[in-house]
Amino acid sequence: MKTVILDGYTLNPGDNPWTGLEEICELTVYDRTKPDQILERAIDADIILTNKTILNADIIRTLPKLKFISVLATGYNVVDLEAAAQRNIPVSNVPGYSPPSVAQHVFALLLNHANRVAIHDRAVKEGQWAQQDDFCFWTTPLIELAGKKMGIVGFGDIGKRVGIIANSFGMEVLVYAPRPKPAPEYTPFSFVSLGELFREADVVSLHCPLTVENGNFINSKLLSTMKSNAYLINTARGPLIDEAALATALTKGVISGAALDVVGDEPMLPGNPLSGTPNLTITPHIAWATLEARSRLTNTTVKNVKAFLDGKNINVVNET
DSSP states (O other): EEEEESTTTTTTEEEEEHHHHHSSSSEOSSSSGGGGHHHHHHOSSSEEEESSSOHHHHHHHHHHOOOOOESSSSSOOBBBBBHHHHHHHHHHHTSSSHHHHHHHHHHHHHEEEHOOHHHHHHHTTTTTTGOOSSSOOSSOOOOOOOOOOOEEESHHHHHHHHHHHHHTOEEEEEEEEOOOOOOOOOOOEEOHHHHHHHHOSSSSEEEOOOTTTTTOOOOHHHHHSSSOOEEEESSSOOOGGHHHHHHHHHEEEEEEEEEEEEHHHHHSSOOOTTTTHHHHHHEOOTTTOOHHHHHHHHHHHHHHHHHHTTTTSSSSSSSO
16 A cells, blocks of 8 residues: 655654665655645655644545554644544554653753753863862762652653653652552652642653643643752643743742743744743653664554554554
């Protein structure tokens, strides 16, 4: 079957081959596809693979041969699931490929804050160490994680891994989960309300999906309840945070800092309220992007497509 990948570059910039898909279908890969190019490129496609390229209802209704969509990600909000279901087009996603890499990135951001690695590396290279009278120096206070409280919002696969790592650092883990979850075996651990988590945690890490209900739920009111030395980390979805409110909180010292791997509009634009904000670290949506994670994503996508071709769909996120 004719298969089109609309935006393959981020998944495979050259180090993650499409071999598995090429072996089972007639594959065409586009690095990027603009909205006005979708119909031309996908008009003859039986199968479409997309990461961030939006397949809305109009597009899905206009593609006559389309039989299957597989999203090159865990989140699938880029596809109008209802429109696909109305045409009996199953939509699959790729769950569970990223937790080890995302959890690792959370602690890369946190340890950078706690030990100020980048700041001190730069200071040494600028010659500041050579000018000291003592054998060591630090430009900012350093933070020990042991004994601190890690607040985790959302306790799916990624949140659970973050909790395990936090526990290994000697941190107390506080979790807010809107639906009941089994408690892990390690201690100290507590399920708490969202309000208590934000009041008590020294670090808050977001690991919840973006829904209609929780957009911008990290607002000025919630931020004002946090400890003044608290640190906020978001590797989930940018629109969970009211960016203007966070910029104000960081500028006024309401909290000590934040680290974001995601923002509301990506790529981040110069006019973003967070541009130039103090005490803020931003990485360009790379928590998921280790080669190991991208390879898992590709391998599961191959399984999704093969299962469809065999009439045994897997990882389907809509009802047809």
